[in-house]
Amino acid sequence: MNPELKRAAELAAEYIDGLDTEPVSHEPSVGDLRATLGRELTTDGVPALQVIEELAVDARDGLLNTASGRFYGWVIGGGIPVAIAADWLTSAWDQNAGAYACSPTAAVIEEVVADWLKEILGLPKQASYAFVTGCQMASVTALAAARHKILTDKDWPVAEQGLSGSPAIRVLVGEHHETLLRALRLLGIGTDSIVQVAINNDGRINVDALERELKQNTDAPTIVALAAGDLNRGAFDPFGEACDVAHECGAWVHVDGAFGLWVASSRKLCHLVNGIEKADSWAMDAHKWLNVPHDSGIAFVADPKSHRAAMTIPAAYKVEVADVRDELEWGPEWSRRARAIPIYAALRALGRNGVAELVERCCDLTKDLVKRLGELPGVEVLTTPIINQGLVRFLDPNGDHDTRTDAVIQYINESGDAWFGGTIWNGMRVMRISLSNWRTNQDDIDRTVAAVRSALNKASN
Numbered sequence: 001m002n003p004e005l006k007r008a009a010e011l012a013a014e015y016i017d018g019l020d021t022e023p024v025s026h027e028p029s030v031g032d033l034r035a036t037l038g039r040e041l042t043t044d045g046v047p048a049l050q051v052i053e054e055l056a057v058d059a060r061d062g063l064l065n066t067a068s069g070r071f072y073g074w075v076i077g078g079g080i081p082v083a084i085a086a087d088w089l090t091s092a093w094d095q096n097a098g099a100y101a102c103s104p105t106a107a108v109i110e111e112v113v114a115d116w117l118k119e120i121l122g123l124p125k126q127a128s129y130a131f132v133t134g135c136q137m138a139s140v141t142a143l144a145a146a147r148h149k150i151l152t153d154k155d156w157p158v159a160e161q162g163l164s165g166s167p168a169i170r171v172l173v174g175e176h177h178e179t180l181l182r183a184l185r186l187l188g189i190g191t192d193s194i195v196q197v198a199i200n201n202d203g204r205i206n207v208d209a210l211e212r213e214l215k216q217n218t219d220a221p222t223i224v225a226l227a228a229g230d231l232n233r234g235a236f237d238p239f240g241e242a243c244d245v246a247h248e249c250g251a252w253v254h255v256d257g258a259f260g261l262w263v264a265s266s267r268k269l270c271h272l273v274n275g276i277e278k279a280d281s282w283a284m285d286a287h288k289w290l291n292v293p294h295d296s297g298i299a300f301v302a303d304p305k306s307h308r309a310a311m312t313i314p315a316a317y318k319v320e321v322a323d324v325r326d327e328l329e330w331g332p333e334w335s336r337r338a339r340a341i342p343i344y345a346a347l348r349a350l351g352r353n354g355v356a357e358l359v360e361r362c363c364d365l366t367k368d369l370v371k372r373l374g375e376l377p378g379v380e381v382l383t384t385p386i387i388n389q390g391l392v393r394f395l396d397p398n399g400d401h402d403t404r405t406d407a408v409i410q411y412i413n414e415s416g417d418a419w420f421g422g423t424i425w426n427g428m429r430v431m432r433i434s435l436s437n438w439r440t441n442q443d444d445i446d447r448t449v450a451a452v453r454s455a456l457n458k459a460s461n
């Protein structure tokens with residue numbers, strides 16, 4: 001066997017085996033990292049095996065161990081071993097998943113995976129799809145289809161004439177992730193087109209306010225962007241009602257379900273996405289809650305005609321094969337990784353019940369963690385988890401809660417026992433708990449509570 005492939009596999013397995021015992025972060029200094037990794041570029045190269053050995057050592061301190069069961073920083077999944085293994089095969093096969101002729105296997109795996117996903121997520125059978133790098137690019141893809149449809153409805157051929165002089169698009173949003181705004185900007189829909197609709201106290205869009213906004217200008221080509229699981233609270237918009245009022249006014253409804261869409265797989269939680277199948281497009285990630293390696297988002301579009309019209313690309317050298325799906329007709333890239341293969345492996349290994357169990361377990365552990373943090377002195381629970389997201393802050397006896405919250409987060413992260421991120425919510429510095437890792441178990445929760453307790457003690461001394 002090729003020695004560097006064999007050694008890399010050993011090193012990768014060792015890394016993964018060490019996740020339970022290694023610190024979550026080594027909190028390296030960037031200067032040290034630059035010095036370590038900034039090796040001389042030689043004229044004649046160094047032996048391949050040496051490159052791999054040294055890379056593993058040099059990279060180590062700068063690896064934030066997001067795959068650890070005690071990482072709660074952002075919504076980042078951990079990588080189930082079968083998906084990592086399939087990802088290795090994907091690299092070894094090195095297929096270009098641009099067209100059927102480039103890789104029949106990659107093309108057909110996409111069809112199979114898309115059908116499985118639509119079934120698990122309760123999305124319309126006829127929906128078209130694209131496998132992209134992440135949820136943001138899934139939104140770009142889906143919103144390109146939206147742009148095409150709502151402008152075509154106004155007799156504006158956007159593919160030929162672009163947006164200059166077109167009817168002005170408006171986008172009505174409730175809770176939304178920043179990447180939605182960038183997706184729109186990339187499509188030439190500037191942030192001035194965005195109308196923030198009132199949000200209820202529970203984080204869900206106010207449907208009456210949405211209806212009022214929609215009816216204020218029924219002529220404007222309109223997109224309504226809804227959220228299935230916002231990043232802070234994990235709130236879900238009322239999809240059925242919102243879609244009904246939006247469709248009455250001819251608007252396109254897009255759903256950002258980066259991680260939240262996965263709750264559709266669970267009988268206990270699927271009520272949160274009631275009516276979501278009425279939307280026109282959906283963007284989501286596999287690299288978050290399905291725990292496959294990064295570079296894995298999926299767009300679904302209910303109207304394949306608009307989707308294809310927005311994405312299709314002519315190429316004289318394309319090999320026409322009857323009755324097949326060329327991936328480049330549906331996504332923003334030409335040459336690309338066969339990124340559906342790790343999803344295929346994950347879904348086969350987990351099955352429907354395994355996906356649901358993964359999602360439910362993460363939600364149960366999040367609830368337990370937030371509850372137990374709330375029992376510690378000086379911890380204020382700001383949002384009780386709806387799914388796998390929670391917010392807390394740390395109260396300062398002198399009233400400077402923001403500074404104390406940042407200090408406690410820093411102490412926790414420096415300990416290496418757990419890792420959390422801070423954010424601003426309702427004007428307060430808060431600590432966000434995001435738990436979407438298949439690896440996290442009750443022992444991790446116990447260790448995390450102990451880490452927070454000791455950080456609180458440190459902050460008090």
Ligand SMILES: Cc1ncc(COP(=O)(O)O)c(C=O)c1O
Pocket residue numbers: 074075133134135136137177179180229230231256257258259285297
């Ligand atoms: C709700 C939501 N939408 C979109 C995104 C962007 O996803 P990606 O980074 O995969 O493009 C994120 C990332 O955290 C998210 O939480």
